[in-house]
Amino acid sequence: MSDVPVPHLVTGMRRETADTVSLTLTPAGQEALEPFAPGQFAMVYAFGVGEIPVSVSRVGRRELVHTIRSVGAVSAALCALRPGSQVGLRGPFGTGWELERAAGQDIVAVTGGIGLAPLRPLVLAARAAHRAYGRLNLLVGSRTFEDLLYADQVRAWAESHGPLLCRATVDRPSPGWWGHVGLVTTLLNSARFVPENTTAYVCGPEVMIRATARDLLHRGVRADRIRVSLERNMRCATGHCGHCQLGGVLMCRDGPVIGWDRAASLLMVREL
């Protein structure tokens, strides 16, 4: 459904950090949305307040999980919901990460802040099918320990010796912090990948995306194999409202995941 929100029941709510909540959403009636691919997003409607784009942070059989940071009217209303409330959902929209295109390659996923949410389903899928890929790396950046999403899960990954190499870093350490300190790009040094045979996935604030893509390029990862997810204002998600333009890219239709080969020159222009 793309025109009208489909009612969904909040069947789970988890507080991730002081300002971020994960909602598990299950169709309230007969009508359900088409399946979402990792990297795609839904327009999530908070009754009487408005609608915002939110990526899927987990895709279940019937249910979807969205991890939402409260930054304004709609996101705050969504973060205040309790199990039993209902929201409207439209989607799935946009391009996904397209993990299948990385078969046989090393994978490097780099996240900053809330950017871990859209990449979680990709990491879970890659980990579950790790034999199809080379080495798997997840590099997680966060401002502080308190802001780290899915902290227990990230720590378990970081301490495991499974197929996924996971490292986490914070800008400012606080008591109890178990990982690195510094920018997420510094973690690239400890990641294991052969640049010529690597696909990278990057999601986070735009400054972080630029810095990470620059370092990956510098190491020899092909620009079209650096897949980044960009954020622009979105009102419709169906290609009609014009808000999500970045040059010739309509982010809701041609993105939010695009290759660095296309993104680089657009992001170089200030205020494009």
Add this chain to the structure above:
Amino acid sequence: MTNNPATGVLDRDGLSALIEVLAAQGRTVIGPTVRDGAIVLAEIGSADDLPFGWGSEVEAGRYRLVPRADGAVFAHTAGPQSWKTFLHPQREKLWSAERTPDGALSVTEDDPEQTSYAFLGVRPCDLRAITIQDRVLAGGRYPDRGYRERRTGAFLIAAECTEPGATCFCVSMGGGPAVDGSGFDLALTEVLDQGGHRFLVRVGSEAGRDALDGVPHAPADAETEYAARAAVDAARDRMGRAMPPVDLRTLMGESLEADRWDDVAARCLTCGNCTMVCPTCFCTTTEEVTDLTGDHAERWLRWDSCFDVAFSHLHGGPVRASARSRYRQWLTHKLSTWYEQFGSSGCVGCGRCVTWCPVGIDITEEAAALHDERAGRLRHEKQKETQR
């Protein structure tokens, strides 16, 4: 020159009869009228409502209606509105939602209003603008239902241009004063000579043929056809303005960091008038409206403008805060990135944005200045190269 053979000649009474036939089909007939000193598109009941004897004088930032002694009805240029006012209205309800006391949500889509329009006097530039909006709003993966229904139900009577305005530049945008090809039901060409005041009619569709069959008209004669062609051909050579004859896509793509944007930003009021009057500009935003009980909410669509600073707002501030970046967004979208998004230019050269800009900013002049700046830059680079 055209694959639609002329099929008839109408006089003023014939035009009135045509309006009546279309109204009898249950259509709302919209055409140019004179109101508040401008040509305004509004519902018409007969040919008497049309602006016989009115022309317009336009310049950058100026518009004035002037009486015409010859009594011509289609000799005015574009007014402040375009047909998008009807096909893609300023405000439209999309859906409403109810919340029951136990928190359950139900959403109902609003059925688009079922108006069946007939547009009388669609200029060739505006005909192109409609096909451009068709691609944007009805052509993609998610057709806009309301637009599509209004559009498929609309009957289009084109009027070729015999009197282009000083701000017109359709020829340099690959169009022209003639109606060619398809996309219309009937096409009129106004002829005023010793033979009288009459309209050559060409048929562009079955519905057009049916409508014409229902009104008294004379068979097309060679003299009227000749006069009509001559008037339209002459109009082609009298365009008031022109875009610089360069590949505008490349020009825009290579001018993103031009100094000229600062120059135009110093003049631009970022009022958004240009986007409102432009027949292809389609941007919208949504509004959430709730009633006092708080259990009923409505979602409305309304026109928006890339000149509004909130247009690009993100957590952390707008992407395009400066006037420079917003004017650049408008011009590069019209002339360049529209191709990537929707496969054509976003400008048909109707001149409205030039006429209705309160400070007279002229997009042909801005494009020419960008061209000069780029040419200077390229010359400079070449010089440096040869010196090396």
